[in-house]
Amino acid sequence: MWTWFHKLGSPPWMYRISGRILAILLPLTVAMLVVGAVWGLLYAPMDFKQGNSFRIIYFHVPASVVALAGYYVMAIAGAVSLIWRMKMAEVAMKCAAPVGAALTFLSLLSGAIWGKPTWGTYWVWDARITSMLILFFLYLGVIVLYQAYENKEAAGKACAVLSLVGMVNIPIIYKSVDWWYSLHQPATIKFTEESTMHSSMLQPLLLMILAFYCLFTCALLLNMRSELLRRGVGTSWVRALAVN
């Protein structure tokens, strides 16, 4: 077990393995995205009340779901880096932040675009929307803090602490926002919460969600590889790579 753990900590090994994983996962992801998108955008039946505008759901919902999961990945990586002083975990944490933030932004953006046809406005303060926005802030906080530190080793530690604090808070935040929203039954259109979607709409959605999970993994790994190279400049294994 420990040898494995040790391996996980070594950049060259990680670089090699991630390379192998990506070789398989990347094409798979692309395939799933294409299939899901075509299926959802072209073949899935049109929503009777929203028309075609609802098809954006095939990007919006996966983005939203994976964005949240991404934060936990980041925070747990941070915890590992703090507890076992494991460089690799720190790299993972650092690299997860921008990916997660991007997905969050995609969710916000797609949602906003979706909002125009459905609610006639780009933005409403719905519970899910609001908590998504807050999640976006949490991501930004980690990214900006990392940038603000001159010394990247310190930056890593600081961000690890911050993301842990954030992880403790996320459930509280989500609960509180839900409560807040239920408190003021607002006059706005509500999400059709437990959506009674026809399975022919649901299947491509599930596929897209799976695809987005893979997408997150790929982006994370790619990000980590470049970071590893950046940090490893001058070390033997990077030189070895450069040679061949």
Add this chain to the structure above:
Amino acid sequence: MSLPTPSLAAFLSASLRRQLLLAYRRPVDTINPLLFFLLVVTLFPLGIGPDPAQLAEFAPGILWIVALLASLMAAEGMFRQDYEDGSLEQLLLSPQPLYLASLTYSFAHWLVTGVPLTLLSPLFATMLQLPVAALPVLLASMALGTAILSLVGSIGAALTVSLKRGGMLISLIIVPLYIPVLIFAAGAVRFAAEGFDPAPQLLLLAGMLSLSVALAPFAISAGLRISVDAG
């Protein structure tokens, strides 16, 4: 490295006294949040129009948003001085447990900003036409809420203190963490104002407070160590 630990209680009380003395020597730190609070509360009628009914309806929210901003601004400079003049280094080197030491920082910060805000909040509340019936709940929510804000704020301050002119970065870090406090505290006051029972929210606040009292010091001390090291 084994060092004999001198009387802990004496140290903690001394460190608390020291912070309060410094605050007293520098009253601006205490007055500014209040002043700020007063200012913004007066700005609101100017900004959104003086209709009493409306004001009354939004008083809880407004009061709590301002309280939140006030304690945010106060949190920013919490460790700055100690960092720059090297007191922080000495604190880290002292054999005393950093966990408790950082707790005293948050506690002092609360005494200096949270308590005055709490005590004056009824005044501001009446300026915003908040029904008198809600004042006790306002006080309770303020006392609990500002304490949480102080603890969470210290985390942000500790993590950012070494960043030259890190400035308002702290707001990005901790405002998201403030949000539950805002929601439940403002909710409690609103409930009270509308005649419902605010007990659940107050209990929730109490729970969050005990949680942050237990956990925040870890984050704070970690943050301080990192900052001193990076400086």
Add this chain to the structure above:
Amino acid sequence: MSLPTPSLAAFLSASLRRQLLLAYRRPVDTINPLLFFLLVVTLFPLGIGPDPAQLAEFAPGILWIVALLASLMAAEGMFRQDYEDGSLEQLLLSPQPLYLASLTYSFAHWLVTGVPLTLLSPLFATMLQLPVAALPVLLASMALGTAILSLVGSIGAALTVSLKRGGMLISLIIVPLYIPVLIFAAGAVRFAAEGFDPAPQLLLLAGMLSLSVALAPFAISAGLRISVDAG
């Protein structure tokens, strides 16, 4: 004491470049007012409820109060660094005219905080459901208003920079100067939102701006001299 004055224009542009370079080295300082704005704009619906109609009505006031707070926070640390690292002493000693030098400080501060706020304000406005028709006026009022805030804020910063204690007096003096800006700027936006003609308020703002461009630098340079001497 007669000193040869080197090319003034070169000095001013250099001094401006220097400030912008410093801001660029600390991008946080530029982003922070924006993030702060965004965060606080988020706090309001959480505090007072998400009903778009209500929000739309309060949008002008809220936007302007937050803009005021953002530039207030940014102004606070304006000369702090230069004072502590001694750059201010050197500036006072240099043969260059302090009046213009201090003007560059305010100008740089506006470029770094005011302009970004102005440019992004439409985004925040839409989040608060401000009618699109009012956006141009919002932009105009922001551009004018933040400039005034920067100048007035510099006065406060210059007077308070050396004060290790006290200083609340100054904030008392400065804060009231902010209020007219708030009233007229928020008023202009509200007028625009409700379909009236906001020209008078905007003209008033322009007048206040030219007035402060002319006078503020005197106060600023005087403040800086006093601060360095007292320090």
Add this chain to the structure above:
Amino acid sequence: MLAVRGLGLERGGRALLAGLDLDISSGQMVLIEGPNGSGKTTLLRSLAGLSRLGLSGRIDAQCDELLYLGHRAGIKQLLTPRENLAWACHSQGWNPAHIDSALERVGLSGRADLFCQHLSAGQQRRVNLARLYLSFDAQRERSLWLLDEPFTAIDRGGVAELANTMAQQVRRGGSVVLTSHQDLPLDIPLRRVVLGGAQ
């Protein structure tokens, strides 16, 4: 009292020092020399355990008391010298009764109740140096002083007095690690560690 094995420090990708072995037993006075930027402060800070970034190798400190005085004075401008020292006593567990004599010895008895912000550069350093006397009076076994340019801004009289105190500390079985660009008026054996000019 202090054992350093294969210590390496790097800053900004450049190695400040590498493979440093250093044993400081009680009763030793070590002077760390080197031109500006050779890494003295960084070394002292890592010995004190204040900086771990970019550090490799092992540092074991076996001491009952570790006192570090760095470039930063570590005193509060809004507290008086006496108040500052009282705080130091609490955090280090020294006896506050000795504060007056310490202030006496750094020649600040006349300024004991003036805010430190009004003190001159040297006087502020002296407030900080008073810690040495307090630590000395605490009579701790195995006490280790890490002093980064302790003579900065101190006048001649002060320098002599200070050097004398260090000598006593060493005789008493404590040890002192210091950096300085001035040559010290010392009558006791001095061990020199020279850091190469990374400049």
Add this chain to the structure above:
Amino acid sequence: MLAVRGLGLERGGRALLAGLDLDISSGQMVLIEGPNGSGKTTLLRSLAGLSRLGLSGRIDAQCDELLYLGHRAGIKQLLTPRENLAWACHSQGWNPAHIDSALERVGLSGRADLFCQHLSAGQQRRVNLARLYLSFDAQRERSLWLLDEPFTAIDRGGVAELANTMAQQVRRGGSVVLTSHQDLPLDIPLRRVVLGGAQ
């Protein structure tokens, strides 16, 4: 170049110095001595015109250039040495072309493009001292240097180099007023002004 008549300085109700007459003609080097807290910094700051509070008497400075280097380094942590000096050149009207040679002479050519926050204590002081070379190269008539403990944190080599520069400045007809607690390696006549120990 500088004429002081009946200068009195008081701080916190206590007179630091009273009735000081001082004439500094070109080509003179004046060393202001005195124990910590005797008022050297305060005096220098009032000569520079930086502090007027609690000041009585008259100070006439007849010089084309007045350069004051105090306890505060006056450099920006987030700028590189080169950028810092470029700024100094603009504000003082010096020729930026000389920056490189100045950095060379303070031994920072290797660090010219590193943020000053990464520099060591001495290196930061050296960035500040580079102003002296710039001013020297500007060849101004009647240039007056007011240096408050210029040798702080500077290593031996630096001190020698620096003293040498001051000597040249004096030979060239400029004048130097400095305070220092170290004795300087100088081969030129030195006028001493001793301030009584207000300590």
